[in-house]
Amino acid sequence: MSQQDKQEQLQQLYVQQQMAESNANALQERIELLQAYMQDYRSGLEVLKKIEDKDAGEDMLMNIGGNIFVRARLLDAETVIREVGSGVRIEQDAQEAKASVEDSLSQLQERSGSLSAQYEQLVTQAQALNAQIRQMVAQMQQLGE
Template sequence: MSSEKEIQEKIATLQILQEEAEALQRRIVEMEILENEYRKTLETLEFFESIENDVEALMNLGGGVFAYVDVKNSKKMLVDIGSGVVVEREVGEAIEFIKKRIKRIEENQEKMTSMLQQILAQVQKIQQEIAAKQQE
């Protein structure tokens, strides 16, 4: 195989790997955003667990509009368990559910970060190979 053809193939492989790396980086950022959202939810649930009486809260209606609402039963929560299925849970159960989701996200982030590091190592290796071929 000619040196020029090898270089072209390596460049094509390099571009594919770079696109995969960018996609993984975007997914990792999305997961960080989701994890932050779950952590805020966890804080709120822990607040509800700590209070004894009814509480007044602000409810986000969207578009920067909020409404004052009275939370009559702060010990029961409606939890989306997936596929749009919502079930009533005690606040402690909701906390455990959210903690499990956070743990899964962290595990997935670790896997994706490891995959990203492997891809970046391949990218670096191919870049070095291309540079060496161009020196010939």
């Protein structure tokens, strides 16, 4: 193989390695976004579980995020208002809302697991390409000496 062929092969490997790293970074961002959504759903689920045992008119502390709580009075423990997307909110039975949140959380966890597996494959691929690049560079340096 000529020196020029080796240079071209090295460039191709480098481009592949950079693409694998770029795709892995994009997947990592999506995984982090999914984790934020999952945390939001877990927080909502926690509140739904807390109000299950409460009666209408009962006072309670509501976590509004960032370890900040407000005093609140539960007007209706049986019905909640839930956003279903694009700013649309519906009134829903608390148990139905809880089941829906649990289902959404399960789907998010499944998607996160799938993305994590893809991420691991891309990282492994990038590492293998990086090893090939290092090996080719070392061989080219030995031949050049």
